Amino acid sequence: MRLHLTPKQQILFDYLKKEMETKGAVPSLRMIAADLSISHAAVARLLKVLEQKEYIKRQERYSRTIHILDPLGGTQGFQRQIPILGSITAGLPVYAQQEWDGTVVVDSSIYNHPHLFALRIQGDSMKNAGILDRDLAICTPRQYAENSEIVVALIDQEEATVKRFFLHKDHIELKPENPDYPSQRYDFDQVLVQGRVVGIVRGPEGIL
Numbered sequence: 001m002r003l004h005l006t007p008k009q010q011i012l013f014d015y016l017k018k019e020m021e022t023k024g025a026v027p028s029l030r031m032i033a034a035d036l037s038i039s040h041a042a043v044a045r046l047l048k049v050l051e052q053k054e055y056i057k058r059q060e061r062y063s064r065t066i067h068i069l070d071p072l073g074g075t076q077g078f079q080r081q082i083p084i085l086g087s088i089t090a091g092l093p094v095y096a097q098q099e100w101d102g103t104v105v106v107d108s109s110i111y112n113h114p115h116l117f118a119l120r121i122q123g124d125s126m127k128n129a130g131i132l133d134r135d136l137a138i139c140t141p142r143q144y145a146e147n148s149e150i151v152v153a154l155i156d157q158e159e160a161t162v163k164r165f166f167l168h169k170d171h172i173e174l175k176p177e178n179p180d181y182p183s184q185r186y187d188f189d190q191v192l193v194q195g196r197v198v199g200i201v202r203g204p205e206g207i208l
Contacts, residue, residue: 003053011036012046013055017068026066026081026105080108082116084136104136104201111199113140118201119152119162126150126162129177135202137162139195150197156190162197 005013015036019027027035032043047066050056057067086101104118118136129150131137137152145151145165153174154160163174163184172191175183 005050005053005055009046009049009053009055012043013050016050016056016066020066020068020105080111081105082111082118082138084118084120086120104138106138106199106201111138113198115141116198117141117195119160121162125176125178125181127178129164131162131177131197131200132202135200137197138199138201139197141194142196143193145193145196152194152197154192154194155186157192160194165193 012032015032016026029040029043033040036043038046047056047058051058054069057069081103083103084101101120106116116138118138121131121133121135121137124133131150139152142151145167147166149165150162151165152160152162153165155174161174163176166173166175172186172188173183174186174191
């Protein structure tokens with residue numbers, strides 16, 4: 001049986017559960033301190049105690065990836081944070097934190113690839129594949145694609161797009177999933193595959 005929490009520890013634990021349930025993300029130490037009107041040092045101490053008492057589990061000592069443990073010590077919605085990339089460049093996606101446009105929390109039992117990134121979708125060209133405007137596309141980094149896969153592709157090293165990929169004998173076809181948009185044909189040297197879309201995260205009414 002787990003040790004009981006003091007009132008201050010219970011307040012922080014309840015706060016963490018609420019934030020993860022309503023927002024799907026763990027706030028920074030600064031935000032926790034501000035919301036609970038306590039110091040950063042106090043937040044760090046309380047988090048350490050919650051982990052020692054087996055109410056939470058942190059992926060690393062200073063990680064914002066926090067798992068809420070059930071009374072038997074298992075995880076409730078084992079989660080991880082992945083970076084949202086505002087843009088991508090030639091080669092593999094940039095993982096330097098200064099390039100991030102925030103993070104998104106996903107279920108690590110579903111998204112278990114060691115390296116993942118998310119891109120914010122603009123437009124409705126892939127709506128018939130269930131990918132809507134302002135969705136977050138969860139992607140694995142890849143520099144190749146199989147026919148019919150939905151990929152992140154960089155066109156002429158300038159414009160990133162999410163489309164269905166087809167390799168033809170003399171060109172590459174990037175096909176939308178919306179009859180209002182035509183397929184686009186490119187020379188081989190115009191397209192650089194950046195990743196494969198493996199899932200979608202959508203906020204309330206499609207807004208994240």
